[in-house]
Amino acid sequence: MTANVKIEALGNENKLITFAILEGEILNLYTSFKADLQVMDAGYAKWSIEYEKANESAPDPEVYRNFAVMMSKGLDAYLSRA
Template sequence: MAAGITKLDAQVGITSSPDKFFGFFKNNMHNLVQMFPQNVRSFQVLGGGPIKTGSVTYWKYNVTGTPETAEVIVQSLDEENKSIDFVVLGGDILDLYNGFKAKLHVIPSGQGGSLVKWNVEFEKRNASDPNPEHHVNFAVRMSKGLDTYLTRA
């Protein structure tokens, strides 16, 4: 029996500007493979082209200790508000959850830095299934690592 929709939130302060951090996700998301090879094994935009609303992406990743795959649609990409909504269409994570959505939102935090907010919304298939803490924790680690890269670039 499904357990209802649950939300997890995380945020991290970074020194990169919102434009620079958000721009990486919009224009260079494929570089996550080289930056985090132990976690992101492959990434592709199905059908090619840039990341935009409606883009479908395919990921091979490992954040739980087990290789996984996911087909993910970019439900919305809002350049003005620096946010991207992702919805999982298929893949291993849907073995545990009836639905899985993630949102990235980057907002200015003063002195040129940003606050990166990750929101995950999911519906467990069973009440005893775990929360996707590994996924949220990876998003935070990735944000910090990406910030280090962007401030050196």
């Protein structure tokens, strides 16, 4: 699955990045889809998703949990090298 993603907001104070999906296959299921990634003081990543289903048969976006975990681990590995 592919998507065109825009970083909509960066919050240095609260260590928050908001991603918005602009186009891609995911918008066949959801009319809007945003994800927040916040790095907590304890050193873990907190993801939250805001979405609106395109229709009632669209699934809840639980399938994207694995992607969030994978992205968090990649980000952690990248930042650990810096």
